[in-house]
Amino acid sequence: MHNTENEEHWSDHAICRGADPDLFFPIGYSAPVLKAQEDAAKAICANCPVKADCLAWALRVGEPDGIWGGTTPEERRYLRRTADAPERRPLPVIVVRGDASESEHASAA
Numbered sequence: 098m099h100n101t102e103n104e105e106h107w108s109d110h111a112i113c114r115g116a117d118p119d120l121f122f123p124i125g126y127s128a129p130v131l132k133a134q135e136d137a138a139k140a141i142c143a144n145c146p147v148k149a150d151c152l153a154w155a156l157r158v159g160e161p162d163g164i165w166g167g168t169t170p171e172e173r174r175y176l177r178r179t180a181d182a183p184e185r186r187p188l189p190v191i192v193v194r195g196d197a198s199e200s201e202h203a204s205a206a
C-alpha cells in the first residue's frame with residue numbers, strides 16, 4: 098500500500114495491525130455469532146486513529162469483504178449508493194392560475 102519506501106501510509110497507524118485477521122473478516126455460523134464478531138471488530142475500529150482514512154480507502158477501492166473503517170460490507174454498499182445518488186431536489190411547484198374568479202365558477206354551474 099505504500100507509494101514510496103519512505104512515505105508514511107495511514108495503515109502504518111492502524112491499531113488492528115497484528116490483530117487476528119479472522120476478527121475483521123468474520124464468518125459467523127449464525128446471525129447472532131456473525132453480529133458478535135462484527136461488533137468486536139467495530140469496537141477496535143472505534144478507537145483507531147486512522148478510521149476515516151481506512152473507510153475512505155475501502156469506499157474508493159470498493160472493498161467487498163471484511164470490516165474496514167468500522168463498517169461492514171453492507172454498510173459500505175449503502176454509503177456508496179447514497180453518495181452516488183443524485184442530489185434530492187424539491188419537486189417544482191406548478192401554479193395553476195384560474196382565469197375565472199370563484200364567483201364566476203359558481204354562476205356557470
Ligand code: SF4
Nearest residue numbers: 111113142145151166
Ligand atoms: S479502522 Fe479498523 S480496520 Fe481500519 S485500520 Fe483501524 S482498526 Fe483496522
